[in-house]
Amino acid sequence: MFKIGRVSLLRLMRIAAFVTLGPACVLFVFIILNKMDINDGLSAIFVLYIFFLVFLYPSIDNTLALNNYVKALAQNKHIKPPELGFINTVEELTDSLNTLRYSWDEKQVQLQNAVAENKIIVEILPDALIMLDNDLNIIRSNSSARHLFGHRLGERNFEEVFSNIPNLTRAVRQVAEGLQEGIDLEFSSKGTLNRDIRAQIKRYMSTSKDGGGILVSMHDLTELKQMRRMRADFVANASHEIKTPLASILGFIETLQGPAKGDIQAHEKFLAIMEQQGNRMKRLINDLLSLSRIEASTTVPTDVVDLAAILAEAKRNNQWMADEKNIDILYTEIKEEIPIIADRPQITQVFNNLIENAIKYSDKKSQIFVTLKRTKEILPELKGRAEEAIIVSVKDLGKGIDKNHLPRLTERFYRTDDARQSTTGGSGLGLSIVKHILNRHHGKLDITSELGEGSTFSVYLPIAIVD
Ligand SMILES: Nc1ncnc2c1ncn2[C@@H]1O[C@H](COP(=O)(O)OP(=O)(O)O)[C@@H](O)[C@H]1O
Numbered sequence: 001m002f003k004i005g006r007v008s009l010l011r012l013m014r015i016a017a018f019v020t021l022g023p024a025c026v027l028f029v030f031i032i033l034n035k036m037d038i039n040d041g042l043s044a045i046f047v048l049y050i051f052f053l054v055f056l057y058p059s060i061d062n063t064l065a066l067n068n069y070v071k072a073l074a075q076n077k078h079i080k081p082p083e084l085g086f087i088n089t090v091e092e093l094t095d096s097l098n099t100l101r102y103s104w105d106e107k108q109v110q111l112q113n114a115v116a117e118n119k120i121i122v123e124i125l126p127d128a129l130i131m132l133d134n135d136l137n138i139i140r141s142n143s144s145a146r147h148l149f150g151h152r153l154g155e156r157n158f159e160e161v162f163s164n165i166p167n168l169t170r171a172v173r174q175v176a177e178g179l180q181e182g183i184d185l186e187f188s189s190k191g192t193l194n195r196d197i198r199a200q201i202k203r204y205m206s207t208s209k210d211g212g213g214i215l216v217s218m219h220d221l222t223e224l225k226q227m228r229r230m231r232a233d234f235v236a237n238a239s240h241e242i243k244t245p246l247a248s249i250l251g252f253i254e255t256l257q258g259p260a261k262g263d264i265q266a267h268e269k270f271l272a273i274m275e276q277q278g279n280r281m282k283r284l285i286n287d288l289l290s291l292s293r294i295e296a297s298t299t300v301p302t303d304v305v306d307l308a309a310i311l312a313e314a315k316r317n318n319q320w321m322a323d324e325k326n327i328d329i330l331y332t333e334i335k336e337e338i339p340i341i342a343d344r345p346q347i348t349q350v351f352n353n354l355i356e357n358a359i360k361y362s363d364k365k366s367q368i369f370v371t372l373k374r375t376k377e378i379l380p381e382l383k384g385r386a387e388e389a390i391i392v393s394v395k396d397l398g399k400g401i402d403k404n405h406l407p408r409l410t411e412r413f414y415r416t417d418d419a420r421q422s423t424t425g426g427s428g429l430g431l432s433i434v435k436h437i438l439n440r441h442h443g444k445l446d447i448t449s450e451l452g453e454g455s456t457f458s459v460y461l462p463i464a465i466v467d
């Protein structure tokens with residue numbers, strides 16, 4: 001089709017013809033009424049037509065340019081605004097359109113930012129969030145949800161994913177069917193997941209075409225419940241451990257007041273046992289206090305102390321006990337200092353406890369070896385903080401520990417069955433104190449043992465960098 005610039009000729013002619021139609025009709029009336037000569041009339045109509053062709057061309061051209069521009073804006077294309085010279089109002093219109101366009105752009109950026117921010121907030125929430133449509137298809141989930149329930153949550157049906165938790169799927173269905181606005185429930189998922197979870201199910205409304213959906217948020221209660229259980233166990237265990245010697249002391253008091261009142265020999269014997277039980281209670285309470293103090297300490301140790309001196313002190317502390325059983329503590333004497341960053345009384349307590357155990361769980365006339373080894377092997381979490389570490393091993397030739405017990409030895413109050421029955425009178429707190437202290441010092445404890453051959457408790461500690 002033939003075009004002049006943007007304007008098709010045919011279209012221009014049609015519009016000019018349309019505009020000329022009015023005056024042409026008037027002229028025809030004049031011609032019919034013989035008020036005008038037919039030739040003059042037709043010439044006038046022709047002149048008018050040409051005039052309109054010429055006059056209308058720029059305004060149609062400008063309007064088309066503006067039209068194209070608005071179309072481009074609507075399609076979000078960024079093009080240069082057209083130069084419209086002909087009609088002033090069209091220029092003003094272009095200005096307004098431009099302003100509109102900039103404010104749209106700004107709104108769009110704001111909207112995009114808000115969406116991105118919301119996405120991040122939802123994504124990093126510690127609780128698992130899952131959004132469902134009305135057919136219970138998962139339309140969105142955050143990273144906690146994917147972490148808990150697997151990475152392929154999207155596009156799947158909620159009831160299918162959670163088919164092994166019927167309480168949850170039933171509740172979600174009830175909310176979806178409008179039987180309830182929202183439901184809170186707690187459930188334990190068994191199997192691989194094995195977690196205690198509190199879920200909140202709510203219906204939400206939106207202006208989207210399906211009018212909203214269901215939001216399921218889930219809070220992991222596993223750790224909390226575990227802690228509550230541990231605290232309850234702890235109180236029960238501690239009370240039990242205190243009750244046993246106390247019951248024995250009270251029993252002897254009763255005997256001394258009653259049947260054995262005048263019996264001097266019985267007095268001496270019973271008082272000795274009472275003293276022993278009293279000391280056991282004292283040790284237990286001291287251990288409990290140490291443990292709670294260590295657990296409560298939030299600061300990291302800062303003093304540089306000499307490990308060689310600490311080991312010598314721990315050996316001295318236990319010497320009397322070793323002598324009683326005729327046990328030799330063979331300690332590889334170290335000439336140089338071994339600097340560690342430590343709370344000195346606490347690290348002394350670590351080696352006191354380990355040497356004491358070695359003596360306690362060895363037969364008479366045995367030997368205990370305390371050896372040291374420097375190593376360049378640095379635990380991953382200590383990279384950059386230390387260049388070398390020291391491993392102190394306390395090895396005994398005692399009865400050894402069954403493999404089943406090894407992973408649980410550092411739990412509070414944990415004792416092997418024979419230790420429980422023996423009269424060594426331990427609290428079962430010694431190794432858990434050791435573990436807590438070592439945690440505070442970026443160290444660790446390794447235990448190896450062979451039944452009938454003995455056990456080795458190895459303490460790993462980073463060596464301080466001193467200049
Ligand atoms: N050197 C060792 N040889 C054999 N068993 C040990 C040794 N050290 C610890 N155990 C076992 O580990 C348990 C926990 O030790 P610990 O926490 O020090 O408590 P306890 O107060 O009983 O000594 C002990 O009851 C004992 O069964």
Ligand SMILES: [Mg+2]
Pocket residue numbers: 353356357426428429430431
């Ligand atoms: Mg002990």
